[in-house]
Amino acid sequence: MTLKNIYTYGGEPAQRLLTVADFIGLRGTRKFTSTVPNTFEEAQACAEAGIDHLSIWDELTPTVRAAAPHIFINAALPMSQYVTKDEILRAAMKAAEAGADSIQTPRSLEVVEMLAKEGLSVQGHLGLIPRRSTQVGGLRIIGKTAKEALTLLDQFRRLEDAGAFAVEVECVASDALDAIRHHSNLVTHSIGAGPSADVVLLYLEDICGDVESPPRHARAFGDLLTIRKKLASERAKALREFRAAVVEGQFPGEEESVKMSSREFGLLKEALDKH
DSSP states (O other): OOOEEEEOTTSOEEEESSOHHHHHHTTTTSOEEEEOOOSHHHHHHHHHHTOOEEEEEGGGHHHHHHHOTTSEEEEEOOTTTOOSHHHHHHHHHHHHHTTOSEEEOOSOHHHHHHHHHTTOOEEEEEEOOGGGGGGGTSSOOBOOSHHHHHHHHHHHHHHHHTTOSEEEEESBOHHHHHHHGGGOOSEEEEESSOSOSSEEEOOHHHHTTOOSSOOTTOOOSSOHHHHHHHHHHHHHHHHHHHHHHHHTTOSSOGGGOOOOOHHHHHHHHHHHHHO
8 A cells, every 4th residue: 555644643744554534435345454562573563564453552652653653553542541531531642642543442422522522533442342341241242132233233323423433343243243334334343243344353462372262253373372382491491500500510611701811810829929
């Protein structure tokens, strides 16, 4: 894709491969990929691999933006960290100023409306919201009944009316989302909600196979867990052997030590003998 010139919410000139307008305009015509990097190196790898969209916690925005200057970034605001509307708005603007292209919140429609009215591009969160899972009886798939799917559609419409342009749909019956999305203009992001969404999201550790017990909706495309375990085993072995070598007087040895010349050592001995 061609780089597009933009200004960030903070007024800085920048370039993006995809903009909010692109996601809206291309809705239903192609699939986009999204994941969740947590470090500079991970974000850089995502950019190099051609990942379209990065979904991160707001505090990581400067780091991820530096690593992936042209990739669309969605900054999520933690529910428990920002409580009042003033705190939420301040955090959202800070993330946008740091280069986030959209702000995600699972909070009330009033919060979504407040952010949208300030000119921020807002993404909501529907389906299973893990931090509210007790309200739906635990971690489970949402929308397996017609009644629940219709309730979800109503939530889609209200979220759109509040000013959101996109929604993360988590752990929803795949056929329910496929049916609902045709009755909404929201750009849909699926995580555990099947393949019909506009954007398919999967956590980086799930993609890379770095999870002991991955969720049902995940598929590993690598095997970092085995490599990480091997690294941990090799680290522990090296530390044990280092300790044993020191205790037994085998380290440092001749190869790791530097000695004085015989002349200088002789002069040192003479001086020490005088003392």
